[in-house]
Amino acid sequence: MALDLHADVVSLTAALCDIESVSGDEARLADAVEEALRGCAHLEVIRDGNTVIARTHLGRAERIVLAGHLDTVPLTDPPNLPTRREGGPDGEELWGRGTVDMKGGVAVKLRLAHLLPEPNRDVTFVFYDCEEIEAERNSLTRIAATRPELLEGDFAVLLEPTRALVEGGCKGTLRVEVSTTGVAAHSGRPWMGENAIHAAAPILDRLAAYDPREVDVDGLLFREGMSAVGIRGGAAKNVIPDSCVVTVNYRFAPDVDEAAAEAHVRELFDGFDVVVTDLAGGARPGLDMPAAKAFVDAIGGEVSAKQGWTDVARFSALGMPAVNFGPGDPLLAHKDDERCPTAQLRAAEDALLRWLSHEA
């Protein structure tokens, strides 16, 4: 099914959503995107697995990277596709998987590729796969490692949903398992054992009493979080449990690096066994850098901190300032009622067109 880049951004978003592309199954959509981009004579098009990269080579003073992923989380049951348009109190909305996370952003990028044969900055469009699953399968990780030159630029915009408002940087995320051990015994004779669940009481006390930081970084306010996201313990209904594991997720502001985040969590749970299962640093918003400043000035509107973790951290790790900017409410991502106001799709397209077509 060919994609029509002449269609308006709402129709194009719908067409992209209607090509299902749950993580690991992006080939058909990558084919369609590649084919559409190869129709744009001004672009160099590179295919790497199910990632498609397209670039201008106009010799501009700056190069901008516009990035976004092709995959979605699984559909609902029954499936929330094909997309449908419905009127709502705030205007028309496009409903269905991917409308928010993030085929609206993909549509905006494709429209820019089509509409701007001579953008005021050189542009690299990155369409990558496997973002919604474990980091080691994320193609942006792979390409940053194997062909980093393809991602080079002065500034990156990740088109993750931000309600078409600029969200700078992102928080880091650390996941640990905090655990206790005990001695199993029959629950009729608890004094013969040691209860690992009872021993976990101070872990929950420290979490409940934790006062998360709110930190200003480069002018944006980041709110941290220290949350139990899971707890498990107990083997049988008659047995004093010999193990209890609390999974804790620390979301840390980007003024803290990965090592400091880990040290903080180890200090908080001093006296308990702490195993790191997942750690990814954040990204400073970098809004003091000229390329970022120019973007914010061109786009206008409210600028805030990104509270979730996003792939902007990967660009940050490559030394590039990066912001999140895309259509859709992030709170509706992955939800059964995922839907995007069509006005946001148009607003995001207009804002980026304005930025990349004015005199640089």
Next chain:
Amino acid sequence: MALDLHADVVSLTAALCDIESVSGDEARLADAVEEALRGCAHLEVIRDGNTVIARTHLGRAERIVLAGHLDTVPLTDPPNLPTRREGGPDGEELWGRGTVDMKGGVAVKLRLAHLLPEPNRDVTFVFYDCEEIEAERNSLTRIAATRPELLEGDFAVLLEPTRALVEGGCKGTLRVEVSTTGVAAHSGRPWMGENAIHAAAPILDRLAAYDPREVDVDGLLFREGMSAVGIRGGAAKNVIPDSCVVTVNYRFAPDVDEAAAEAHVRELFDGFDVVVTDLAGGARPGLDMPAAKAFVDAIGGEVSAKQGWTDVARFSALGMPAVNFGPGDPLLAHKDDERCPTAQLRAAEDALLRWLSHEA
């Protein structure tokens, strides 16, 4: 395979164990027990499902019930059968599933049935099935409901393992789910939700601080216990959990009835949602009653409280004093290294023979 009641109690225990009878699969063993008992001319034998009951009718002043179950928990992998004898520091032991819980007790009963055509008290031997699984399948429950006259008597001895020492009564057991609810949110924005695991901190605090009672009931010391036996919460590693459930097992002394036990737990967890999932009252040892006194005097040795819950509570509910007395260390029941000193098998047989053959 026929059972030879002339064989010594150790060989008979081994033969009983070697007929596998995991709960629900007791037919073959029930057949063998029934056949052996039908060979004892002085006994009336009744078969009800896979329960076998045999009784003397000598017109004695007292009737004693000797009860024990035919089933075992599942075998180990690889299987811990057939039984084998091994020397240990404390003498010979019989190893294998059922040697402790409780085919040693079954063998003692069969030997008594064979050796005592004219016991000094009328005796009802009860061999029942499905004790190691959910209470509603336990045949003692069924027969107490459908044919209670078969269980009538002045005093009951349950031949559950007690290291061949008298253990009086038993504690009750109450299981509840104590839970919290919260509001799910992305863990990057914990302030949008309410963390149900953090909210469970006071539940664990109260458990950790709980000071269990030690109570003297009819001269025996019962130690209570209030133990978390399970905890669960959390749906995904990025989600603030909206539910946390702590499973708590209260083992209460038999001076407390079921309603009082439930009220105590509800008071302890005041402010939380408490759902009862399992409740069984205990049994007073009743050692002040003449039949029980006579038994203890005849058997001799240390007398203590039964800390676990056993089917003596079912006899207690029928208005009969009941004690636990059988070969095997209860701490080895259900274990991979289940084994019984052969001296305990002989000691239990000797003690009960002595009690039932002396002048009453």
